[in-house]
Amino acid sequence: MPTSLSARLSAELAGLRESGLLIHPRVLDAANRARTRVDGREVVNLASNNYLGFADHPVLKAKAAAYLEEWGAGAGAVRTIAGTLRIHEDFEEQLAEFKHTGSALVLQSGFTTNQGVLGTLLKEGDLVVSDELNHASIIDGLRLTKATKKVYRHADPDDLERLLRENDTDGLKLVVTDGVFSMDGDVAPLDRLVEVARRYGAVTYVDDAHGSGVLGEAGRGTVHHFGMAEAEDVLQVGTLSKAWGVVGGYAAGHADLKQLMLNRARPYLFSTAQPPAVVGALSAALELVQSDPSFMERLWDNTRFFKSELARLGFDTMGSETPITPVIFGEAEAAFEASRRLFAEGIFAVGLGFPTVPRGKARIRNIVTAEHTRDDLEQALAAYARVGRALGTIS
Numbered sequence: 008m009p010t011s012l013s014a015r016l017s018a019e020l021a022g023l024r025e026s027g028l029l030i031h032p033r034v035l036d037a038a039n040r041a042r043t044r045v046d047g048r049e050v051v052n053l054a055s056n057n058y059l060g061f062a063d064h065p066v067l068k069a070k071a072a073a074y075l076e077e078w079g080a081g082a083g084a085v086r087t088i089a090g091t092l093r094i095h096e097d098f099e100e101q102l103a104e105f106k107h108t109g110s111a112l113v114l115q116s117g118f119t120t121n122q123g124v125l126g127t128l129l130k131e132g133d134l135v136v137s138d139e140l141n142h143a144s145i146i147d148g149l150r151l152t153k154a155t156k157k158v159y160r161h162a163d164p165d166d167l168e169r170l171l172r173e174n175d176t177d178g179l180k181l182v183v184t185d186g187v188f189s190m191d192g193d194v195a196p197l198d199r200l201v202e203v204a205r206r207y208g209a210v211t212y213v214d215d216a217h218g219s220g221v222l223g224e225a226g227r228g229t230v231h232h233f234g235m236a237e238a239e240d241v242l243q244v245g246t247l248s249k250a251w252g253v254v255g256g257y258a259a260g261h262a263d264l265k266q267l268m269l270n271r272a273r274p275y276l277f278s279t280a281q282p283p284a285v286v287g288a289l290s291a292a293l294e295l296v297q298s299d300p301s302f303m304e305r306l307w308d309n310t311r312f313f314k315s316e317l318a319r320l321g322f323d324t325m326g327s328e329t330p331i332t333p334v335i336f337g338e339a340e341a342a343f344e345a346s347r348r349l350f351a352e353g354i355f356a357v358g359l360g361f362p363t364v365p366r367g368k369a370r371i372r373n374i375v376t377a378e379h380t381r382d383d384l385e386q387a388l389a390a391y392a393r394v395g396r397a398l399g400t401i402s
């Protein structure tokens with residue numbers, strides 16, 4: 008007898024339940040803002056990736072509505088058949104100009120961008136060396152290639168060098184790193200990584216999902232932050248779904264990259280182009296961040312304030328350098344309990360345990376945004392102080 012679908016589903020779910028990994032996402036009853044309603048409760052939201060507060064911003068919504076009206080609800084086809092609208096091309100040019108790169112291409116999500124670019128660029132005989140904490144979409148993207156894969160210790164240029172030395176090849180060599188690491192909030196030591204990569208003739212590939220709109224002048228990203236934007240041996244990919252407030256992924260960094268992806272990247276060839284409203288909102292996001300520096304100023308003011316106050320209370324924030332602010336609780340159950348207690352106090356912040364983060368490093372990951380007011384953050388800090396004392400995390 009073959010396995011029935013019901014048997015498969017219930018066995019898998021039971022396994023997840025037993026290991027405490029079954030996810031029940033909370034549901035937002037209103038737009039994703041710094042203060043919102045979650046599961047019927049008014050909360051301060053520290054769980055989003057909405058760094059600049061663009062997800063529900065009126066300027067983005069107005070341009071989305073204008074593009075919706077003029078260009079329709081859907082793109083109507085994949086990019087390579089009949090789905091490339093003038094607004095797609097214009098937005099890619101706008102993005103390339105913003106990034107100071109020869110070209111930029113836009114895909115449906117950051118996830119598919121990593122799959123599309125890594126899956127297309129790398130071939131048998133190539134070498135890819137990837138940071139051990141890189142995002143799941145990089146790991147999945149690398150599964151699509153026949154390149155030799157090696158993993159270096161997190162943010163460790165010496166270990167990267169060892170692997171490049173031990174695995175020499177005449178093929179393409181690619182060093183892959185997140186720009187900002189999504190769980191710890193640390194910034195990749197890009198200057199040192201690129202220096203090592205160049206010594207071995209390797210290209211560096213930066214997934215800047217959490218650095219775009221956060222680091223560099225006007226949020227141009229981690230590569231800009233390190234002054235390497237013009238380099239054709241540093242590729243930048245990232246999402247349009249976090250700081251930019253909407254959805255999508257981009258790749259930029261070499262003038263010919265877009266042309267090759269257009270011909271080969273499977274999400275480009277076989278999945279429908281972004282809808283016009285999305286393109287409109289994204290175009291407005293890039294205009295807004297450049298015309299109004301106060302978004303980034305507020306993001307960083309809030310980040311500094313929240314981190315220093317948490318440290319003053321005695322919490323361990325793992326030396327995070329960005330708006331991603333982990334608060335360590337140790338075991339997973341403690342982090343989940345802290346998250347439940349914070350929620351009861353009107354603070355929405357998600358607990359993360361193994362396997363998302365290492366054992367013993369379970370945490371709540373807080374993300375500060377430009378939209379939070381000082382009152383929002385003070386309310387969160389007061390709740391953290393009470394919950395941290397009640398659970399014995401701080402004294």
Ligand code: PMP
Pocket residue numbers: 116117118119142144185189214216217246247248254255256
């Ligand atoms: N890369 C990194 C480092 C991410 O954190 C994420 C988002 N979870 C992605 C890629 C995927 O981006 P998207 O949500 O746009 O698919």
